[in-house]
């Protein structure tokens with residue numbers, strides 16, 4: 469799977485995208501397997517269709533070493549950046565930095581107070597975080613409110629895409645960061661503006677598992693460039709006119 473942000477940049481992974489891809493493949497080929505191994509720039513990712521229609525995804529192990537996230541923020545726990553202070557837009561945040569193949573900066577506090585997501589100035593702060601010099605590959609930024617140890621709310625400013633309704637890799641990073649900060653349990657519901665995701669960071673294998681929906685919203689046809697036709701033809705179309 470390859471994916472592009474709306475600014476044209478190519479991220480390593482997309483949690484929403486991989487659930488949608490699994491749902492799409494299963495819907496167009498009812499005989500297809502119920503679990504898929506999908507190569508991404510973040511490595512092998514394994515989504516599985518559940519009997520209740522949800523998609524559970526083995527998202528792999530989080531990357532926690534600061535330079536590999538990447539961030540130049542000073543590590544606070546071994547090589548991991550946990551609750552490191554950074555002032556952005558006149559406010560001080562405590563960022564925990566996690567890579568799920570793509571980089572995330574997660575904060576549960578603003579000016580030493582717990583975040584209330586409804587009060588976050590996402591369009592003001594998001595671009596400043598995304599392009600801050602301490603994030604050399606830019607970053608996705610998650611602002612999180614704790615409802616209980618097994619339930620949080622988040623809003624996200626995505627690298628290359630801005631405000632979005634949901635971010636699967638972001639929800640995973642939020643739970644990993646929350647566990648590292650001692651704020652949430654390893655199994656946690658994450659409410660996003662687009663709906664909830666269930667995240668588990670398993671102690672046994674150190675992998676993060678994401679469960680959520682993938683739903684058909686619309687279907688349509690598009691004329692694609694010559695390069696894209698190779699993909700379509702390889703998938704069985706006889707000629708471009710099949711799609712006209």
Ligand SMILES: N[C@@H](CCC[C@H](N)C(=O)O)C(=O)O
Pocket residue numbers: 473478479480481482483484485570571608626627628629632634635636637638
């Ligand atoms: N903007 C992200 C890539 C997309 C993430 C996605 N929304 C998700 O669901 O994980 C990036 O540039 O890393």
